[in-house]
Amino acid sequence: MRAALERHFADTRPVAIPEYRRLLAGQAVGFIGFQLTGVAVAAEIYSITKSSFWVGMMGPVALVPLVVFGLWGGAVADAMDRRKLLLISSLFTWGATIALLVNALTAKSVWVIMAAVFVQSSGFAVSSPTRQAIVPRLVPTDLVPAANTLSFLFSSLGSVLGPLLGGVILATTDFSAAYAIDAVLFTATLYASYRLPKLEPLGEVTAPGPRAVADGLRYIMTSPIVLMSFAVDIVAMAFALPRALFPQMAAERFDGSEFAFGALSASIALGSVVGGVFSGWVGRVRRQGVALTVVIALWGLSVALAGLAEPLWLCVALLAVGGFADLVSAVWRQTILQTYAPDEMRGRLQGVFFVVVAGGPRLGDLRAGATASAFGLVPAWVGGGLLCAVSVFAVGLSVKSFRNYRVGS
Template sequence: MSEPTTGLDANPDPAEAPEQARRLRGLLGRHAVDTRPLAIAPYRRLLIGQGTSFIGSMLTQVAVPVQVYAITRSSLYVGFVGLAGLLPIVVFGLYGGAIADAVDRRRLYLFSSLGGWVVTLALFCQTLLELDDVGLILALVMVQSGMFAVASSARGAIIPRIVELDLVPAANTLNFTVSNVGQVIGPLIAGVLVGLNHGFAYAYGIDAVLFTAALYSALRLPDIPPLADVREQPSMHAVAEGLRFIAKNPILIMSFLVDIAAMVLAMPRSLFPAVADLRFGGNVGPLYAAIAMGAVLAGLSSGWIGRVRRQGRALVVAIAGWGAAVALSGLAQQLWLVVALLALAGAADLVSAVYRQTILQTYAPDAMRGRMQGVFIAVVAGGPRLGDVRAGATAAVSTPEFSWVAGGVGCVAVVIVAGYLVRPFWRYDARVAEAAAEAAAR
């Protein structure tokens, strides 16, 4: 009588095991996050410092709007938090990028980070003193935003100097993934802290402690002076030259325009306190963490990102996906579904952020990278703040739900039309830009 059979082979061929293991390793290698930049010690320290400090910064980014809402009970005032940070980010992002092209980028990163740390201590003190002064909070946000813009311009220009060009997409993916881990952990912790007595003080105090990791990583970076043959003193002329460089390149213009559309039209962040209060019993932490959750998951499975060469069309598709997921999340009534859809939006945003940053860092020569990063920070950090104002103002004259959904739909429409009209961007091939950058370096 023959042995009964099952769907599984009871006696697998031992010779097949190594082949199966090889295939599994190959699959993971193609799709898991590319960690090769971690072998570079300065980059590794920079990443660890950035990731640790980002957890703290997210405590502050949640605590500030929630504190303002607690004082005013107004989504419009929460939107003003974004507006307060907008002008400093634009001005100091642009001029900070020009400075980064003219001075040692390590020193600039260190001193601007120190400035942001001092402002965090000031937020901590005003909360301990129970001043409840919205004007003071907004003023501190303005100063902190300026320091953030300069530090970010310098840090973004540092990456291509300490990492080989072919590893820049992997380095950017790791940066965004680690930052998004902070954006998951930070809001969840902040959601608990702001519900406690003196919770805002706890949030600002922990941020100040964790920020020391970024200061340490900046201290350990090697000196990164400007290249001798491309140095230019920081000035408004240098800023204008960077803007002219962008204006002459439709690929760069488009990379900024699609991000502006995504953040201004489809960023629902300033609506989170009101929606959490109306629907979810004030449970705001998961809303602030959801987008970053999706970005982390996308980052951990991002091995394929560096192999995509048609980065322009990939960017358009990713931002359209962001807008669609945001619109759907605004219609959901269950907290878990809102979080899931926002996480999907976050995954699309991670992909778009990597391609936007990589296009800038590889398309522009080193002499322009500081200024390109300055514009990048002005758009990336300023766009969401304009989005906060747009969402808050629209909600004030309609409803939070309408503001949320209409923004996502508008983002999809604008990005698809723009991608269709700007054909050089749609056809952009990263291999051409990398070859040109390597030739210029030689």
């Protein structure tokens, strides 16, 4: 029985390490509030403007700081104490949530929301790659894949609980309550960051700046396996992510139900949670290049079918299948990157990884909102999923080294 559990369920050995356990717990609790705020922001903007275009415009507003500060923050993480950097950047994210709370109680301005999202994204763009660069310093190398899986699992769990909590809160109170709860929950992240040991740079230190960023980009461009793992993820998020369409879907197909909006917002992450729990098989897949291509195509097809589903339960279930595929993809891509990179480069490479992972969905928001305004809800939703499934095979199988890649080769 123990052998069967170890083969099929998530490896929990990293939680025996106190520093990693606190970091994971702080991330898990704080991410619930972060997702709660994301749902509230989308709903508040739609409430003010009645337009998916403006909801989609939050994509580029968040994308610019994610790109700039993700790259810069990764370079800084290689040149200073990562504990201190994580704490400072987390304080910026927390301050942005306070600004959203004040705005919801007073002005209710879309422009204030955009400014707060910009600051929040800036802090998140620095803290996320820094946190991922810290993980290999806290756990042994052989436990890095398990630690990555747990991180994605609890982030996905937060992505389920946050939107579901958001649906309940928005149906019973108002936007300010959502932001207030986020501000309280985020103190767990601040505490976990404070309790970390000092994490001074190892190896050769490169001063943060264009040269350091260029070194990280050069490393990626000369590694086809890593480069293609980024490319297929951009295809998945930019073409198929339907997140910006959830308010319109809830309004048009499900009679404006707040519960439906919360369920749609949580559905992808729900599938990711299931994928994380039953992730014991993930590490045994050898041909990860082909496997990445297949699971991302599955993501696109699941999204397309969800756009055609009439019952709420079926739409949620299909999006959950896509979330399962997305979790598996994320674990493989993160592990490939972390095991390739030396510590003195890890922050910069995690910065690029973060830009791709966090920036791709923002491009997806912009694509979804713009195409929905031009062609309607269903063509934007279904067409994006089908385009993803077709494009990922064209991209993922076009490079021989990625197509033939095996773990350890």
